[in-house]
Amino acid sequence: MPLLTRPLRTLPLARRALRPLAALVDQRVDQRVRAQARATQSEVAALRAELDVLKKQSHAVGMLLDRTGRGAHRMPSAGQITALVGQVAEVSGSAHARRAVTSAFRTVVALEALGVGRLAGGTSNVCGKLATIPLMAPPNPEVLEIGTLHGLFATALTRMLHREGIEPRLTIVDPFAGSQLQPDATHDHADPTGTPVREDVVRANLALAGTALEAAGSPTATARIYKGFSQDSHIRASVSDRRYGVIVVDGDHSREGVLADLRWAEEIVADGGIVVLDDYGDAAWPGVREALETHLGDGRSKLVLEGVVATSAFLRHM
Secondary structure (H helix, E strand, O other), rough: HHHHHHHHHHHHHHHHHHHHHHHHHHHHHHHHHHHHHHHHHHHHHHHHHHHHHHHHHHHHHHHHOOOOOOOOEEEOHHHHHHHHHHHHHHHHHHHHHHHHHHHHHHHHHHHHHOOOOOOOOOOOHHHHHHHHHHHHOOOOEEEEEEEOOOOOHHHHHHHHHHHHHHOOOEEEEOOOOEEEEEEOOOEEEEOOOOEOOOOHHHHHHHHHHOOOOOOOOOOOOEEEEEOOOOOOOOHHHHHOOOOOEEEEEEEOOOHHHHHHHHHHHHHHHHEEEEEEEEEEOOOOOOOOOOOOHHHOOOOOOEEEEEEEOOOEEEEEOO
């Protein structure tokens, strides 16, 4: 029994002896905790400062690229660009698809910043058309755009064709009704930019590409503009004076309207020429797909579907 009780009797003494050591340990722990807290506070402050800078930068980038005043944002993800490059490469057969897509994106951003109005459509679709058309090597430099909105796509395409060594001669057909007419010629849509759909706007934008605009019909014009609908007989008579290496069909999106434009395009496209059908496969415009399927389904068309990039179908006249 004495052996068992002796440690208990000496316990208070041991506690008193250990107090200085425990206090020293507590002091050391407290110092380390305080130092770590100060370091953490410094890191948090640095992170907050960095976050503030990123927020300012993000706001500035957003003002340049978000959907405000254009309808569709210009901030594609890396995955979207990679997918787009793959589609462009497949349709064009070119090894330079990524370079073309990158150039197209930079062109879109620059022209929407400097131009009047906007390029119609999502970023993948717009950049896909701009990248693919030059890479498909049109047989001649004659370009017909049916439906131009503010003329910025025509301006961008002119620049992209120049990058591939092609000096385009542009023909534009549009009713210039003051606002966009969709899905038929009776329903107008307020434009998110607030910019009217007028010929003077198109001329101002084409000037950004250094396009020499002259009177319609001039043999030396690098661009000519016809005000009217693509189904108007007098428009067709004037525009059908040549064969086009590229025809962009982006006018009336109804089945009947697209079908009429495709039939006309087949008449005036050059051998080996490219016909681009915008908004093909877009659920908002089912008439576009229906029209192409009808046109190709009769077995008489010389247009061959080369493939689809984003929501544009690319056909070649064989």
